[in-house]
Amino acid sequence: MTAFSVNGRSYAPPSRPVVVVCIDGCADEYLNAALARRRMPHLERMACHGYRGLARAALPTFTNVNNAAIVTGMPPAVTGISGNYFLDPETGEEVMMNSSRFLRCETILAVAARAGRRVGMVTAKDKLREILSHKLLGIAFSAEKAAEVQQEIHGIADVEPLVGRPAPRIYSADASLYVLDAGVALLRENLADFLYLSLTDYMQHKYTPEAPEALDFYAAMDRCFGQLLELGAVLGLTADHGMNAKQLADGTPHVLYIESLLRDKFHADIRVICPITDPYVVHHGALGSFVTVHLPESVSVDAAAQYLRTLDGVTEVYDRPAAARLLELPPDRIGDLCVLSGRNVVVGRTPEHHDLSQLAGGLRSHGGRYEELVPLVLSEPLSPTYLAKASGDPRNFDIFDFTCNGGQSS
Amino acid sequence: MTAFSVNGRSYAPPSRPVVVVCIDGCADEYLNAALARRRMPHLERMACHGYRGLARAALPTFTNVNNAAIVTGMPPAVTGISGNYFLDPETGEEVMMNSSRFLRCETILAVAARAGRRVGMVTAKDKLREILSHKLLGIAFSAEKAAEVQQEIHGIADVEPLVGRPAPRIYSADASLYVLDAGVALLRENLADFLYLSLTDYMQHKYTPEAPEALDFYAAMDRCFGQLLELGAVLGLTADHGMNAKQLADGTPHVLYIESLLRDKFHADIRVICPITDPYVVHHGALGSFVTVHLPESVSVDAAAQYLRTLDGVTEVYDRPAAARLLELPPDRIGDLCVLSGRNVVVGRTPEHHDLSQLAGGLRSHGGRYEELVPLVLSEPLSPTYLAKASGDPRNFDIFDFTCNGGQSS
Numbered sequence: 001m002t003a004f005s006v007n008g009r010s011y012a013p014p015s016r017p018v019v020v021v022c023i024d025g026c027a028d029e030y031l032n033a034a035l036a037r038r039r040m041p042h043l044e045r046m047a048c049h050g051y052r053g054l055a056r057a058a059l060p061t062f063t064n065v066n067n068a069a070i071v072t073g074m075p076p077a078v079t080g081i082s083g084n085y086f087l088d089p090e091t092g093e094e095v096m097m098n099s100s101r102f103l104r105c106e107t108i109l110a111v112a113a114r115a116g117r118r119v120g121m122v123t124a125k126d127k128l129r130e131i132l133s134h135k136l137l138g139i140a141f142s143a144e145k146a147a148e149v150q151q152e153i154h155g156i157a158d159v160e161p162l163v164g165r166p167a168p169r170i171y172s173a174d175a176s177l178y179v180l181d182a183g184v185a186l187l188r189e190n191l192a193d194f195l196y197l198s199l200t201d202y203m204q205h206k207y208t209p210e211a212p213e214a215l216d217f218y219a220a221m222d223r224c225f226g227q228l229l230e231l232g233a234v235l236g237l238t239a240d241h242g243m244n245a246k247q248l249a250d251g252t253p254h255v256l257y258i259e260s261l262l263r264d265k266f267h268a269d270i271r272v273i274c275p276i277t278d279p280y281v282v283h284h285g286a287l288g289s290f291v292t293v294h295l296p297e298s299v300s301v302d303a304a305a306q307y308l309r310t311l312d313g314v315t316e317v318y319d320r321p322a323a324a325r326l327l328e329l330p331p332d333r334i335g336d337l338c339v340l341s342g343r344n345v346v347v348g349r350t351p352e353h354h355d356l357s358q359l360a361g362g363l364r365s366h367g368g369r370y371e372e373l374v375p376l377v378l379s380e381p382l383s384p385t386y387l388a389k390a391s392g393d394p395r396n397f398d399i400f401d402f403t404c405n406g407g408q409s410s
Numbered sequence: 411m412t413a414f415s416v417n418g419r420s421y422a423p424p425s426r427p428v429v430v431v432c433i434d435g436c437a438d439e440y441l442n443a444a445l446a447r448r449r450m451p452h453l454e455r456m457a458c459h460g461y462r463g464l465a466r467a468a469l470p471t472f473t474n475v476n477n478a479a480i481v482t483g484m485p486p487a488v489t490g491i492s493g494n495y496f497l498d499p500e501t502g503e504e505v506m507m508n509s510s511r512f513l514r515c516e517t518i519l520a521v522a523a524r525a526g527r528r529v530g531m532v533t534a535k536d537k538l539r540e541i542l543s544h545k546l547l548g549i550a551f552s553a554e555k556a557a558e559v560q561q562e563i564h565g566i567a568d569v570e571p572l573v574g575r576p577a578p579r580i581y582s583a584d585a586s587l588y589v590l591d592a593g594v595a596l597l598r599e600n601l602a603d604f605l606y607l608s609l610t611d612y613m614q615h616k617y618t619p620e621a622p623e624a625l626d627f628y629a630a631m632d633r634c635f636g637q638l639l640e641l642g643a644v645l646g647l648t649a650d651h652g653m654n655a656k657q658l659a660d661g662t663p664h665v666l667y668i669e670s671l672l673r674d675k676f677h678a679d680i681r682v683i684c685p686i687t688d689p690y691v692v693h694h695g696a697l698g699s700f701v702t703v704h705l706p707e708s709v710s711v712d713a714a715a716q717y718l719r720t721l722d723g724v725t726e727v728y729d730r731p732a733a734a735r736l737l738e739l740p741p742d743r744i745g746d747l748c749v750l751s752g753r754n755v756v757v758g759r760t761p762e763h764h765d766l767s768q769l770a771g772g773l774r775s776h777g778g779r780y781e782e783l784v785p786l787v788l789s790e791p792l793s794p795t796y797l798a799k800a801s802g803d804p805r806n807f808d809i810f811d812f813t814c815n816g817g818q819s820s
Binding site for chain 2: 028029032033035036037044047048052053054056208209244245247248249250251254309310315316322325326342343344345369370373385388389391392393
């Protein structure tokens with residue numbers, strides 16, 4: 001058994017293969033809908049014989065924020081990753097936060113590899129790969145770019161022959177299923193024994209839990225979970241965030257354009273950052289339930305906060321110190337205010353900044369408080385200590401702790 | 411078909427029996443645990459052929475608050491019921507809020523009865539009966555006092571022979587099952603055709619979702635749901651609040667004594683009200699995840715709020731106007747501040763005010779944000795309009811709307 005410590009936390013994984021899966025955008029309702037229809041027999045077994053409960057994600061409930069938290073075991077205040085996108089105070093420019101240069105601590109994956117585990121990390125989108133594979137001596141590739149892997153960069157030369165099919169389109173169910181199939185193949189071929197598999201939420205953005213497409217997708221995932229278990233894996237499942245319909249009763253997107261509203265109110269050059277922004281916006285139009293606001297000196301933080309709290313659909317408004325404390329965010333990587341919106345409400349910049357024309361099936365998105373609670377599922381029964389921990393306030397970024405250390409035989 | 415309006419909302423219930431059940435303290439995890447073990451076949455059928463999702467309860471997530479909201483279809487700002495217990499500004503005294511004199515609007519039950527429906531209302535605890543049966547011409551009794559019903563007060567003379575067993579002890583699973591069995595009997599004997607059945611959360615306070623006692627309890631409830639459906643009912647299920655373990659890793663209660671902390675900090679006569687307080691405190695020691703704070707003039711609201719936000723475990727602090735707006739509370743029935751605590755944290759007055767000695771099995775409680783999302787389950791498939799509503803931001807106090815108006819044939 002290889003034990004190691006990362007960021008002050010200890011991990012003593014069993015020698016069996018350890019597999020952690022982040023099911024991007026997996027609101028618990030998706031599991032409920034598929035389980036009720038008996039489409040996930042392996043998950044059902046895990047729920048009955050292992051553990052199924054809920055864990056709290058990191059806020060804002062976005063992909064980069066939570067994947068960085070999961071692979072480090074730390075909240076965003078420590079990882080430094082507060083969004084997909086932020087206004088860099090050093091340069092004054094808006095930049096993507098998907099470079100490992102923004103990551104402020106080590107990853108469990110890199111340290112596990114140094115401690116002798118054969119680590120495999122597979123993401124759906126390539127944007128995540130670079131940041132999560134920071135200093136990782138192991139296998140790390142994305143489904144999106146599976147056709148382009150190189151031994152010296154990705155730790156593996158041929159992914160498509162391994163998985164048995166070509167790289168998927170990124171806007172597809174297969175973008176996620178390919179990640180899981182790659183994980184199964186890595187175990188089956190004995191190329192790795194410590195896996196992190198991070199999926200994409202295209203399907204959850206597009207389909208409700210009861211939609212046949214979603215049910216088929218979850219059934220297909222469940223077959224992969226079965227294969228991983230069959231190969232002897234200890235399996236831990238969680239999500240980066242949930243997913244809710246952000247629509248009015250007539251099906252149109254329910255959007256508050258915070259930058260427009262603030263500019264009209266205060267007649268000043270106010271800048272709103274939407275940290276959900278990433279290169280893949282087809283399915284959400286860069287609209288989520290969390291934004292940060294940068295105010296010029298002429299506008300008082302309190303006055304802006306008070307005004308925002310009067311807006312229907314705004315649920316929480318924090319100034320920088322309160323957000324750092326209550327939302328566990330890095331104060332230098334957020335604006336003067338953080339604004340969260342309701343279960344069915346998104347916040348954006350101005351109408352011109354968001355393309356809603358491609359949201360054919362309606363807007364489903366995340367980022368706020370109502371996407372905070374996500375599944376926590378373990379294949380092994382928990383020890384009494386970890387059962388107590390699970391029924392307290394477990395976090396999705398405790399998933400490696402639970403999977404490595406939580407078993408009764410650990 | 412009898413149609414009627416209450417508090418500006420319209421209800422057109424089908425002529426079939428309509429049954430709404432409030433499963434007190436039913437965090438969604440209870441349904442998950444029982445469904446995964448296939449202990450709730452009728453609920454499983456409702457989830458697959460009707461609807462199962464999540465609805466948002468009213469804050470604070472307490473029993474009186476949410477039962478009052480459910481039977482009126484209105485948030486606490488309209489009902490006036492902001493807790494089980496409050497500091498009456500007219501008298502300066504702390505009083506229970508379980509009298510209908512505190513209710514500020516009509517109930518769906520009373521209006522349905524006036525419109526010609528034969529209404530039956532059964533609660534587990536007698537404390538709720540009086541408030542919920544406000545102006546109701548129909549049947550209204552509690553399981554707790556089932557032995558003492560009188561025709562002129564309760565609209566029924568003999569409950570124990572009807573149900574077939576004596577009134578249950580209030581601290582028992584049967585306190586809730588008796589309510590459901592009474593509902594079944596009222597339909598079977600054709601004594602009512604419009605039912606509200608409100609259970610008690612003793613079992614959820616005491617047992618985790620996976621505990622055999624909880625699973626047996628939910629299986630027994632499911633048999634009653636099956637009987638109600640067999641009798642032709644349109645069935646709607648929701649909860650007043652969820653339930654979480656409020657414990658440290660060692661199993662001891664995780665309590666912040668807000669009154670003690672504020673008095674130490676500000677050296678002033680600060681008064682904290684715990685609105686969870688009721689005559690039945692064995693299972694929670696009057697500790698929940700929400701309190702209100704009454705400050706003397708010598709202490710600034712902002713200073714107290716700022717201080718409270720620095721406390722580990724405090725998650726949200728609102729002054730009166732913000733609480734009225736963001737939490738939909740009646741401003742004259744809350745303190746100067748409202749304080750919410752984390753998923754595994756409760757807030758109380760002083761150590762002397764709370765008896766923890768009887769919390770043998772550990773503290774499970776509610777009242778805050780992490781008990782806000784509760785099940786919403788309907789026996790009938792929803793119309794497209796109500797499906798859109800359900801996937802937006804449905805409230806638990808929309809349950810009569812969903813049950814009466816939501817069906818595809820409605």
